[in-house]
Amino acid sequence: MKNIYRAIMALLLAGTVSSCEKVLDKAPDGEITLEEVFSDPEMVGAFLNTCYGNIKMKGLNYNGRDYIPVALTDDAWSSSDDEGLNITGAYQGQVWDSWHRVRDEVGDWYVLWYQVRLCSQFIDHIDNATVRSEEERSRWKAEAYILKAYFYSELVKWYGKVPIQREAYRYDTDFSGTVREPVVEVVKFIEELCDEALSSPTLPWRITTSAETMRVTKALAWAIKSEMWLFAASPLHNGGQNYWQNAYEVNRDAVKALKDEGYELFTTCSAPETYGTGPAAAYHQLACTAMQYSSMPTDRETIWQHAHGAGQNWAFNYVGLEENMHMAGCCPTQELVDAYEVTDGTVAYPLLDLARPYADEKHLQPNFNPAALSLYDENDPYANRDPRFYVSVLYNGSEIEINGDKITMEIYEGGRHAIEHDQGAGRHTRTGYYNRKTVVPGAGGKVDIIGSPWKFYRLAGVMLNLAEAAVESGNLADAYEAVNEIRRRVGMPDLPPGLTQDELRHRVRNERRVELTWEETRYFDLRRWQNPDGDLAYYHKYLTRMYIRKDPATGQFTYERANIWDRERYGYENRDFFMPLRDTEVSKLWDVTGENWQNPGWY
Numbered sequence: 001m002k003n004i005y006r007a008i009m010a011l012l013l014a015g016t017v018s019s020c021e022k023v024l025d026k027a028p029d030g031e032i033t034l035e036e037v038f039s040d041p042e043m044v045g046a047f048l049n050t051c052y053g054n055i056k057m058k059g060l061n062y063n064g065r066d067y068i069p070v071a072l073t074d075d076a077w078s079s080s081d082d083e084g085l086n087i088t089g090a091y092q093g094q095v096w097d098s099w100h101r102v103r104d105e106v107g108d109w110y111v112l113w114y115q116v117r118l119c120s121q122f123i124d125h126i127d128n129a130t131v132r133s134e135e136e137r138s139r140w141k142a143e144a145y146i147l148k149a150y151f152y153s154e155l156v157k158w159y160g161k162v163p164i165q166r167e168a169y170r171y172d173t174d175f176s177g178t179v180r181e182p183v184v185e186v187v188k189f190i191e192e193l194c195d196e197a198l199s200s201p202t203l204p205w206r207i208t209t210s211a212e213t214m215r216v217t218k219a220l221a222w223a224i225k226s227e228m229w230l231f232a233a234s235p236l237h238n239g240g241q242n243y244w245q246n247a248y249e250v251n252r253d254a255v256k257a258l259k260d261e262g263y264e265l266f267t268t269c270s271a272p273e274t275y276g277t278g279p280a281a282a283y284h285q286l287a288c289t290a291m292q293y294s295s296m297p298t299d300r301e302t303i304w305q306h307a308h309g310a311g312q313n314w315a316f317n318y319v320g321l322e323e324n325m326h327m328a329g330c331c332p333t334q335e336l337v338d339a340y341e342v343t344d345g346t347v348a349y350p351l352l353d354l355a356r357p358y359a360d361e362k363h364l365q366p367n368f369n370p371a372a373l374s375l376y377d378e379n380d381p382y383a384n385r386d387p388r389f390y391v392s393v394l395y396n397g398s399e400i401e402i403n404g405d406k407i408t409m410e411i412y413e414g415g416r417h418a419i420e421h422d423q424g425a426g427r428h429t430r431t432g433y434y435n436r437k438t439v440v441p442g443a444g445g446k447v448d449i450i451g452s453p454w455k456f457y458r459l460a461g462v463m464l465n466l467a468e469a470a471v472e473s474g475n476l477a478d479a480y481e482a483v484n485e486i487r488r489r490v491g492m493p494d495l496p497p498g499l500t501q502d503e504l505r506h507r508v509r510n511e512r513r514v515e516l517t518w519e520e521t522r523y524f525d526l527r528r529w530q531n532p533d534g535d536l537a538y539y540h541k542y543l544t545r546m547y548i549r550k551d552p553a554t555g556q557f558t559y560e561r562a563n564i565w566d567r568e569r570y571g572y573e574n575r576d577f578f579m580p581l582r583d584t585e586v587s588k589l590w591d592v593t594g595e596n597w598q599n600p601g602w603y
Contacts (some may be wrong), residue, residue, distance in 0.1 A: 064087065071330045266282050351376060544563055
């Protein structure tokens with residue numbers, strides 16, 4: 001047994017991740033037993049550090065500098081759609097259980113279970129471990145509970161039903177009775193883990209020093225509970241049962257707990273010299289800057305962010321310095337642009353009929369909302385839009401500052417930043433737009449374009465979780481309150497009173513899309529809102545761009561909607577609700593359980 005543990009520990013303690021504190025940066029060499037590890041406080045800390053491993057950096061840190069889950073929704077299209085990168089196979093339908101590069105990039109089953117096992121081992125041993133103080137023991141145990149809950153949440157998001165592992169599996173564990181549990185049972189288990197952490201008197205609500213960068217908190221425990229109950233109650237996962245009241249109560253309590261502990265929306269831009277003084281300046285700054293570690297931070301909205309930076313946005317090297325551009329990356333679609341409401345500052349209307357935005361499969365016939373047409377001009381389509389649009393999307397005629405130079409975007413035929421028609425180069429947008437939300441104004445070259453590490457959770461997301469659960473459970477007043485507070489941050493008028501439950505449902509869902517754009521939320525929202533036998537064809541199969549021509553004589557622009565591809569983009573089938581398990585994992589699980597664990601539709 002001792003030799004088996006030596007081998008296991010050599011694997012489990014082989015490396016460390018970003019620092020939690022100085023002691024957590026140290027790890028044993030692996031030639032020891034678990035008993036020896038937990039008898040030394042330095043190695044106990046090192047073991048906890050491994051529990052922080054394999055947390056995705058996301059954003060531009062994915063392969064190809066693409067926001068991969070975003071590029072797999074109707075919000076965006078990768079300009080690298082035929083370059084042999086990870087996104088290519090998904091777009092072309094060339095993905096299988098044995099070869100699925102997107103899965104391997106965003107959330108591999110084996111890696112996530114590896115982390116769950118580490119957390120379970122830590123929890124199983126910490127009560128009898130040698131530590132420097134009981135306060136340390138309590139906090140470290142709470143951290144392991146939250147990390148286990150986090151990795152479980154990732155498993156649910158990407159794979160759906162999973163087994164519940166209360167204690168660490170041992171070398172002699174009998175796996176024959178192991179089954180994939182319904183999502184609601186897994187979510188209840190995740191809630192148990194979070195509640196265990198919340199009971200710790202030494203676990204803080206907020207990290208206040210950079211020495212503890214990325215350590216988990218009570219605020220994160222609430223955020224995970226909030227999100228997971230939304231999954232449990234949604235049609236894809238609820239097994240035909242109604243759990244919306246449960247989701248509402250958890251989310252109501254989550255928002256209250258977070259606000260009681262000083263979390264609030266970031267409403268005042270503290271760097272107007274960079275982000276301007278417009279109504280969405282604070283919103284833009286929040287997306288581009290890292291949360292400070294302080295007892296009184298300027299940003300009190302961010303709940304948890306990664307320890308490492310978000311990488312470089314190579315696209316904007318092109319915008320300012322054409323000859324040095326490498327790839328345009330992930331660009332907004334016309335569908336996302338259509339989601340931004342029109343407004344005159346006193347009233348606001350959805351541009352399209354949110355119940356069915358397009359009359360045709362290819363999205364070339366928008367169902368305009370009649371009320372919006374008083375504020376919308378198809379010959380001037382970017383006027384009078386939600387302020388978040390102007391700081392999230394670069395469109396034809398918009399300005400951006402790069403290397404101190406103001407550049408006017410020329411996204412028209414013959415312009416410097418025009419649509420690229422030929423696949424493979426990836427140097428220009430394929431949609432008629434570029435991402436702006438995560439771009440620091442005034443930055444230049446290939447560094448410092450993106451200023452913020454990935455923010456996994458922020459208060460606005462939890463508030464929108466509450467809004468959705470409130471609508472679905474019939475608590476419409478709470479939905480109004482949460483959404484209106486978020487809209488007021490950017491100067492958007494309140495939602496009109498008297499909306500029906502169905503009308504408010506559509507407005508809340510659209511608010512999630514606009515407020516949380518580029519934050520990977522849409523990928524999971526579109527899936528969990530579908531019935532288990534449904535698909536994503538209406539949203540995903542055909543997507544559109546805006547093709548613009550400029551009259552050389554008058555300087556006037558004409559705008560034409562067109563499909564990005566003249567063929568379907570894959571990733572819309574029923575099987576695409578979940579990632580497939582690797583074929584090797586399916587084979588192992590079949591051998592020990594006698595059951596096929598593969599997700600539906602994969603082979």
